[in-house]
Amino acid sequence: MKHACKRVSQLTSESFDRELSLAEKLQLKFHFTICGLCRSYHQSLTTMSSIFAHIREQDLKQDIHMPAEAKQRIQSVLAKEK
């Protein structure tokens, strides 16, 4: 299996962005049974993806407000437009 890990690392990444085909899923599954490094890589990307999901959640809860002067400016633009 030439270029196996290189190709598998690309597929591993894609599995976080799209639904893999059945053949691709089997290819990954099989490769993971024989390759500890790719298995670790998959594990670390899974952790990374949870980290970003958690940051997204935190960001949404953050209490960020639009600066008052920007709000005022928009307010007057809208008032003129009405």
Next chain:
Amino acid sequence: MTDKHINPELWLKEHGDYLYRYALSRLHEAELAADIVQETLLAAWRGHERFNGDSTLRTWLVGIMKHKIIDHIRKEIRQRKISVSLESDPTSMHFSENGSWQHSPSAWRDNPEALCDNQEFRQVLQKCLSHLPEKQRRVFEMRELAGDDSESICNAYDITPTHLHVLMHRARLALQICLQKHWLGGKGKL
């Protein structure tokens, strides 16, 4: 929409901060984010007859804003000619000729939530993100930090899904290596 709800100043009051946060998480510049909120509310006001009440007002406003953000990114890409070339493959150096690993990924078993609350880790993560090439970083952040779907990102950056997957793969591998080196290996040393 009942008449008393057709009031863009009220929209600003009720949804302005939400829209601002939405734009800011994708554009990262306060002034720009406020400008996009203004454009969005103006466009919504001018087209308010098209709001049919199938969705909530906020969802409708966000829908308009998404297009404004995509338009903005497209314009910026054209003006600054941010390179979209995929010619040289930066991941090659982490694999040998026959495609096996040159780098040894270690499995991360850290608790993601605990890591997120760790300020030192967050700084290392920021640093690692900032080392990515600009285009790659922006695409990656739009996907992972803003949580946008592939279609909007491809649209904004005018790339194919295949191209997007290649950029995401390169970004993930670079981040994996950077984090492993500076956090998991060297605990916070960057």
